[in-house]
Amino acid sequence: MTSAVLKPGLTPSRVLIYAVLILACLMYLVPLVVMLLTSFKTPEDINSGNLLTLPHVFSTLGWVKAWATVRGYFWNSVAITVPAVLISTAVGALNGYVLSMWRFRGSQLFFGLLLFGCFLPFQAVLLPASFTLGKMGLANTTAGLVVVHVVYGLAFTTLFFRNFYVSVPEALVKAARLDGAGFFTIFGRVLLPMSVPTIMVCVIWQFTQIWNDFLFGVVFASGDAQPITVALNNLVNTTTGVKEYNVDMAAAMIAGLPTLLVYVLAGKYFLRGLTAGAVKG
Amino acid sequence: MATLELRNVNKTYGSGLPDTLKDIQLKIAEGEFLILVGPSGCGKSTLMNCIAGLENISGGAILVDDADISQMSPKDRDIAMVFQSYALYPTMTVRQNIEFGLKIRKVPKAQIDQEVERVAKLLQIEHLLARKPGQLSGGQQQRVAMGRALARRPKIYLFDEPLSNLDAKLRVEMRTEMKLMHQRLKTTTVYVTHDQIEAMTLGDKVAVMKDGIIQQFGTPKEIYSEPANLFVASFIGSPPMNFIPVKPAGGRGRWHVPLATDLGQLSLPLAAGDADLDQRELILGLRPEQLALAAEGDSAVLQARVEVTEPTGPDTLIFVTINGTKVCCRLAPDLAPAVGEMLKLSFDAGKALLFDAKTGERLARESKTPAEGSAGNVAQFRGR
Numbered sequence: 146m147t148s149a150v151l152k153p154g155l156t157p158s159r160v161l162i163y164a165v166l167i168l169a170c171l172m173y174l175v176p177l178v179v180m181l182l183t184s185f186k187t188p189e190d191i192n193s194g195n196l197l198t199l200p201h202v203f204s205t206l207g208w209v210k211a212w213a214t215v216r217g218y219f220w221n222s223v224a225i226t227v228p229a230v231l232i233s234t235a236v237g238a239l240n241g242y243v244l245s246m247w248r249f250r251g252s253q254l255f256f257g258l259l260l261f262g263c264f265l266p267f268q269a270v271l272l273p274a275s276f277t278l279g280k281m282g283l284a285n286t287t288a289g290l291v292v293v294h295v296v297y298g299l300a301f302t303t304l305f306f307r308n309f310y311v312s313v314p315e316a317l318v319k320a321a322r323l324d325g326a327g328f329f330t331i332f333g334r335v336l337l338p339m340s341v342p343t344i345m346v347c348v349i350w351q352f353t354q355i356w357n358d359f360l361f362g363v364v365f366a367s368g369d370a371q372p373i374t375v376a377l378n379n380l381v382n383t384t385t386g387v388k389e390y391n392v393d394m395a396a397a398m399i400a401g402l403p404t405l406l407v408y409v410l411a412g413k414y415f416l417r418g419l420t421a422g423a424v425k426g
Numbered sequence: 427m428a429t430l431e432l433r434n435v436n437k438t439y440g441s442g443l444p445d446t447l448k449d450i451q452l453k454i455a456e457g458e459f460l461i462l463v464g465p466s467g468c469g470k471s472t473l474m475n476c477i478a479g480l481e482n483i484s485g486g487a488i489l490v491d492d493a494d495i496s497q498m499s500p501k502d503r504d505i506a507m508v509f510q511s512y513a514l515y516p517t518m519t520v521r522q523n524i525e526f527g528l529k530i531r532k533v534p535k536a537q538i539d540q541e542v543e544r545v546a547k548l549l550q551i552e553h554l555l556a557r558k559p560g561q562l563s564g565g566q567q568q569r570v571a572m573g574r575a576l577a578r579r580p581k582i583y584l585f586d587e588p589l590s591n592l593d594a595k596l597r598v599e600m601r602t603e604m605k606l607m608h609q610r611l612k613t614t615t616v617y618v619t620h621d622q623i624e625a626m627t628l629g630d631k632v633a634v635m636k637d638g639i640i641q642q643f644g645t646p647k648e649i650y651s652e653p654a655n656l657f658v659a660s661f662i663g664s665p666p667m668n669f670i671p672v673k674p675a676g677g678r679g680r681w682h683v684p685l686a687t688d689l690g691q692l693s694l695p696l697a698a699g700d701a702d703l704d705q706r707e708l709i710l711g712l713r714p715e716q717l718a719l720a721a722e723g724d725s726a727v728l729q730a731r732v733e734v735t736e737p738t739g740p741d742t743l744i745f746v747t748i749n750g751t752k753v754c755c756r757l758a759p760d761l762a763p764a765v766g767e768m769l770k771l772s773f774d775a776g777k778a779l780l781f782d783a784k785t786g787e788r789l790a791r792e793s794k795t796p797a798e799g800s801a802g803n804v805a806q807f808r809g810r
Contacts, residue, residue, distance in 0.1 A: 314511050314513060316509040316510075316511050316513035317513050317515065319475075319478075319480050319500075319507070319509070319513065320507070320509060320513040320515075320574075321515075321526075322480065322500045322501060323478060323479075323480075323500050323501070323505065323506060323507050323527075324501075324526050324527035324530055324574075324578075325501040325527055325530040325531050326501070326526075326530050327501075330530065334515075334526075335515050335517075338517035338518075339516055339517055
């Protein structure tokens with residue numbers, strides 16, 4: 146087995162495989178390249194050349210203008226995403242802990258119902274959520290969006306943590322109880338330190354979902370409270386004046402960079418966390 | 427150290443379901459080593475969890491030093507437990523694992539360090555203190571798990587099949603070490619196992635369990651030589667006791683049973699006194715070592731043909747057929763005949779046990795009942 150891998154040999158079939166892979170890779174990368182190139186061009190440059198030509202003059206004007214336009218909304222998104230991710234992950238971990246280690250009568254049913262949340266389409270909860278936010282006095286606020294995202298995300302985070310904790314031997318909790326540890330001490334000192342991969346999965350998943358969300362943002366926030374996805378849409382869809390493609394592209398890049406960053410920083414945990422429950426006995 | 431007493435302990439997982447534990451009754455003195463032994467599913471681990479407080483009992487009382495602890499939470503019971511899977515905290519070092527219980531109980535730092543040092547020295551794990559459990563071998567993990575229990579100096583130690591995850595050689599080594607440690611520390615210990623050799627070698631007292639009922643409670647010697655019923659007799663001892671179906675003949679005071687092979691027969695007199703055995707289906711229980719080669723002048727001799735021999739090293743096991751049942755005899759290797767040969771067996775009728783074929787209970791011997799014979803250590807058993 147290993148010797149075959151060590152001596153690949155450039156056979157025709159292998160050349161074909163690599164050619165197809167490289168082609169597929171290019172196809173996926175082209176939009177990103179076009180975006181990057183366009184964002185650094187001047188408007189005249191964009192109108193004269195085609196999509197894939199290098200900029201004549203390397204200009205950061207588009208980025209500066211885009212940042213000036215979406216800056217406020219960018220921080221809105223941060224103010225929505227960071228607390229929503231942290232709260233939903235923390236509560237999900239606690240839920241998973243209770244549902245796996247402190248089962249109560251009907252806890253399986255409870256978990257089953259909670260899982261429904263994973264399959265509910267966003268559109269179905271818009272009206273009830275809007276009604277509830279209005280009653281809570283959180284309509285059109287950042288806090289309101291945080292609440293909506295936390296509630297919607299709990300189904301997923303609970304699922305992740307519960308499935309991980311089910312694979313943890315119950316004897317660990319029993320041992321800690323005999324050692325004198327209480328409910329929260331066991332959670333904080335014994336289980337959470339083991340959960341780093343699962344925490345990473347939750348953070349990546351929730352960050353991506355919440356940062357990229359458009360529907361909740363456009364429905365539950367207005368004006369200056371809007372997240373960057375909504376602002377980007379408004380910017381690109383303006384019909385007045387000359388179309389500034391470099392600014393559009395730069396703004397789109399700014400909107401997409403944070404999720405990219407999260408993947409780069411925590412990505413290695415993602416696969417590990419997703420498979421953690423499967424391999425650990 | 428402390429005494430432990432269980433009074434009519436019951437455990438059921440809801441009405442309609444069969445009881446998991448039924449009227450468990452036993453008492454051990456300070457420093458004694460109690461073994462709970464039985465096949466899987468007999469309730470021994472449940473009983474241990476109940477003592478630890480990890481599960482609630484449905485009735486009865488658990489007394490430590492004559493104080494009822496059955497309503498206390500596990501952390502207040504001052505009991506430490508070693509788990510079958512060791513249950514070491516994977517993210518903590520060995521030192522942190524041992525310290526954990528002490529830190530939670532807010533023991534002063536200097537005293538914690540002292541305890542860790544004492545335990546590490548006792549178990550010879552000083553060089554492992556900075557490692558994580560994942561970097562240890564099975565035997566080392568086992569030691570750390572014991573260290574975690576020892577560090578707290580609790581009233582009672584519970585061991586839940588602690589040696590069953592080790593390989594055969596290490597298991598024998600650790601068994602001796604556990605015995606040594608118990609002799610040195612004199613700790614009150616409850617030890618669950620399904621291994622009858624561990625039960626015989628480690629225990630001061632053994633409780634043999636089946637279907638949530640204690641079949642017999644006594645010293646290893648009592649359990650071995652005076653088993654209360656067929657189950658205990660067959661569970662303890664390796665190779666197991668021979669059970670030969672017999673029908674007694676004769677009369678009051680002079681009962682004897684016919685034993686037959688295809689080479690001969692023998693009427694074995696019973697020490698059954700004046701019990702009424704007429705027409706009763708009985709089972710004669712004989713340990714493999716209670717069958718011997720007949721010497722010159724022996725009266726009760728039975729001829730048989732050797733069917734199988736199994737040399738185990740120290741002994742050779744010989745199998746013959748008596749009354750249609752395979753019977754195993756344990757003989758010294760240099761005396762053992764070869765397959766197909768004829769041999770003359772003599773029986774130690776005084777040690778032979780009689781069981782009722784229907785109820786499985788052992789019939790009382792002529793002179794004494796098991797309760798009297800065990801001098802105060804009441805052999806608790808119930809009909810099944």
